[in-house]
Amino acid sequence: MIDYFKQGITVFFEKKFDEAMRNFSLELSQNPLSKQARIGAILSDMAQHSEEQAIALFEYYLVTKDNGTENCEEMMEEIINAVENNLDTISNLLSDSSFEDKINAENGIRYEDFLTLIESRGSFKEAFEDIMFSTKVIISKKEDFVDFLAQLIDNGFVEISMNYLESAVSIFPNDEQLLTLIKKVQK
Helix, strand or coil, rough: CCCHHHHHHHHHHCCCHHEEEEEEHHHHHCCCCCCCHHHHHHHHHHHCHHHHHHHHHHHHHHHHHHHCCCCHHHHHHHCCCCHHHHHHHHHHHHHHHHCCCCCCCCCEEEEHHHHHHHHHHHHHHHHHHHHHHCEEEEEHHHHHHHHHHHHHHHHHCCCHHHHHHHHHHHHCCCHHHHHHHHHHHCC
16 A cells, blocks of 8 residues: 555655645545644645745654654644634735735834734734744834843743844843843743
8 A cells, every 4th residue: 555645745845735735635535534644735735825834834743743742633733723823814914904015025024013913912922923933023123122022031932032132142242131131031
């Protein structure tokens, strides 16, 4: 019997997403309850419009599966649904003409516009989760950068904030605001 799932993985990572979809579909026709083939098919479809995200999610899925994580298929379906819901939310916001001009060619949103998104979502955490996989926040003022880092820390995105802080401290080694944020993270 041909292992269409393994063939699907191979062509998926060759970025032949249509062919990957066919292989995962063939696997599903042989094994209709195959959760791994279902995830492969969903990610192949997602790769058509969000290639980087789909590849990252597939890599994550394969690693968690190889590590023997229980219920990794259910966990992946939840992650995929969250990502798709966030993309839908962002798409709806961006289709609004008031947001249309605010996204630049790099798929980024200015910090000022991100603040507006925070207001509309009701919290920094929800707004950041909506955009973290698909949109860059473009910050041009140091004060905004410090505010953004403080918000990341206050909302539990400590590792992400540390990545930014490490880079920022190498540029501004004696900046009191940044050093205060580092102390806040260390607590």
